[in-house]
Amino acid sequence: xxxxxxxxxxxxxxxxxxxxxxxxxxxxxxxxxxxxxxxxxxxxxxxxxxxxxxxxxxxxxxxxxxxxxxxxxxxxxxxxxxxxxxxxxxxxxxxxxxxxxxxxxxxxxxxxxxxxxxxxxxxxxxxxxxxxxxxxxxxxxxxxxxxxxxxxxxxxxxxxxxxxxxxxxxxxxxxxxxxxxxxxxxxxxxxxxxxxxxxxxxxxxxxxxxxxxxxxxxxxxxxxxxxxxxxxxxx
Amino acid sequence: xxxxxxxxxxxxxxxxxxxxxxxxxxxxxxxxxxxxxxxxxxxxxxxxxxxxxxxxxxxxxxxxxxxxxxxxxxxxxxxxxxxxxxxxxxxxxxxxxxxxxxxxxxxxxxxxxxxxxxxxxxxxxxxxxxxxxxxxxxxxxxxxxxxxxxxxxxxxxxxxxxxxxxxxxxxxxxxxxxxxxxxxxxxxxxxxxxxxxxxxxxxxxxxxxxxxxxxxxxxxxxxxxxxxxxxxxxxxxxxxxxxxxxxxxxxxxxxxxxxxxxxxxxxxxxxxxxxxxxxxxxxxxxxxxxxx
Numbered sequence: 337x338x339x340x341x342x343x344x345x346x347x348x349x350x351x352x353x354x355x356x357x358x359x360x361x362x363x364x365x366x367x368x369x370x371x372x373x374x375x376x377x378x379x380x381x382x383x384x385x386x387x388x389x390x391x392x393x394x395x396x397x398x399x400x401x402x403x404x405x406x407x408x409x410x411x412x413x414x415x416x417x418x419x420x421x422x423x424x425x426x427x428x429x430x431x432x433x434x435x436x437x438x439x440x441x442x443x444x445x446x447x448x449x450x451x452x453x454x455x456x457x458x459x460x461x462x463x464x465x466x467x468x469x470x471x472x473x474x475x476x477x478x479x480x481x482x483x484x485x486x487x488x489x490x491x492x493x494x495x496x497x498x499x500x501x502x503x504x505x506x507x508x509x510x511x512x513x514x515x516x517x518x519x520x521x522x523x524x525x526x527x528x529x530x531x532x533x534x535x536x537x538x539x540x541x542x543x544x545x546x547x548x549x550x551x552x553x554x555x556x557x558x559x560x561x562x563x564x565x566x567x568x569x570x571x
Numbered sequence: 572x573x574x575x576x577x578x579x580x581x582x583x584x585x586x587x588x589x590x591x592x593x594x595x596x597x598x599x600x601x602x603x604x605x606x607x608x609x610x611x612x613x614x615x616x617x618x619x620x621x622x623x624x625x626x627x628x629x630x631x632x633x634x635x636x637x638x639x640x641x642x643x644x645x646x647x648x649x650x651x652x653x654x655x656x657x658x659x660x661x662x663x664x665x666x667x668x669x670x671x672x673x674x675x676x677x678x679x680x681x682x683x684x685x686x687x688x689x690x691x692x693x694x695x696x697x698x699x700x701x702x703x704x705x706x707x708x709x710x711x712x713x714x715x716x717x718x719x720x721x722x723x724x725x726x727x728x729x730x731x732x733x734x735x736x737x738x739x740x741x742x743x744x745x746x747x748x749x750x751x752x753x754x755x756x757x758x759x760x761x762x763x764x765x766x767x768x769x770x771x772x773x774x775x776x777x778x779x780x781x782x783x784x785x786x787x788x789x790x791x792x793x794x795x796x797x798x799x800x801x802x803x804x805x806x807x808x809x810x811x812x813x814x815x816x817x818x819x820x821x822x823x824x825x826x827x828x829x830x831x832x833x834x835x836x837x838x839x840x841x842x843x844x845x846x847x848x849x850x851x852x853x854x855x856x857x858x859x860x861x862x863x
Contacts, residue, residue: 384750384751385750386747386750386751405750405755406750406751407750407753407754407755410751410752410753411753415751416751418747418748418751422745422747422748422751423748424740424741424744424745424748425744426740426744427737427740427741427744431737434737435737435738435741435749435752435754436752438734438737438738438752438753438754439752439753483752484751487752487753
């Protein structure tokens with residue numbers, strides 16, 4: 337469904353992504369793990385169109401989208417919950433969710449999806465008139481994911497959804513991600529919490545200083561010695 | 572007491588005009604973090620457009636106001652597209668210097684076409700005056716206050732209730748996140764310039780009928796004072812610009828009324844210095860959050 341071919345991205349002189357290639361098939365959860373600064377966020381930003389690729393291609397259903405604008409990519413079904421949540425803190429919870437559905441015209445379905453969000457996260461319903469900045473970290477993460485879902489994406493990009501959350505909440509967030517996937521949304525998940533990410537992912541890629549160094553099923557990678565050592569704290 | 576109330580009425584009229592200009596400053600600052608020094612000159616051009624509409628096209632107050640707002644909106648969008656958009660990723664100082672350049676360009680292009688002389692604005696409103704317990708309110712003041720209030724209510728409606736307004740707020744809070752919602756940042760920035768410039772155009776016509784005289788350099792001082800008003804209210808804050816504008820207007824007329832009108836401008840800028848020292852975020856401004 338989503339295919340990236342030999343993607344290169346520079347920040348000035350820094351070569352942030354080097355020939356990165358990966359694919360995400362319909363219905364999958366694919367995770368991209370790696371240390372801080374490996375290029376995970378850059379990969380997602382480039383897929384969303386916030387960063388420009390110097391070379392390489394991004395294909396959605398076989399069609400190149402490398403040169404179209406970020407908003408148009410949202411229209412084609414790529415939605416992202418960015419790193420650090422990036423909710424609009426001065427706006428209400430409801431306004432944040434409405435902005436998620438910015439490009440949609442199907443008012444009745446938007447309403448239904450809003451109800452679905454409230455059903456999944458009753459706390460967001462209780463706080464819909466509150467400004468989003470007053471929510472706790474976990475609630476903000478729920479809002480960020482829900483806001484991305486309001487676009488009714490075909491593929492959801494999640495950047496570090498567990499960042500800064502208490503362990504109990506991390507588990508909850510990962511359960512939610514699985515639920516969303518079971519409901520039919522393809523997911524590309526970027527995580528530093530490798531063990532959690534690998535436990536729910538169908539397939540995984542390991543990114544190191546801008547290059548993909550390993551790939552395989554979530555299970556395979558979770559058992560691999562190198563991954564154990566580098567990311568899972570194993571001996 | 573009567574004199575005080577009279578000065579307050581005069582101050583509210585003048586302040587409404589400052590508020591309309593300050594709104595454009597603050598909206599543009601909110602969305603692209605640029606102090607658009609050419610904004611005062613858009614207001615000047617708005618005054619000339621109104622002048623032409625009334626004098627040559629023989630239009631009334633409201634049609635002239637509307638035409639001025641529409642043409643200024645277009646002018647604002649064109650300025651942004653030509654002068655500021657190519658510098659979107661440059662340093663802020665580069666854009667600021669460009670804004671000063673645009674300001675001088677507009678002033679002297681106007682001077683070339685319409686001449687440097689002061690023109691007197693035609694009187695389109697009746698000379699009716701309202702007397703309330705010794706306070707005199709003339710027709711111009713009523714029109715200014717009513718127009719300003721109507722426009723501000725309209726703005727609040729646009730910003731809070733319409734999709735475009737929500738997009739404007741989203742882009743001003745976080746441009747990348749807004750784009751991830753599918754919001755086109757470029758066209759949202761254009762809308763912001765259009766609305767801000769339309770308000771400046773309205774202010775130009777209002778000041779023309781209030782003071783009866785216009786000239787190509789008339790935008791400089793009110794532009795700067797509206798900037799002070801925007802800073803006073805908290806730059807980036809829309810309610811702040813409204814309150815700041817009224818505050819500066821009332822302050823100015825009180826200084827003229829009770830002190831010496833020669834000190835009026837000095838007082839306003841002294842006030843700016845005091846705000847910047849004592850409360851740089853202004854009345855309703857937020858602390859600037861540095862993004863990590």
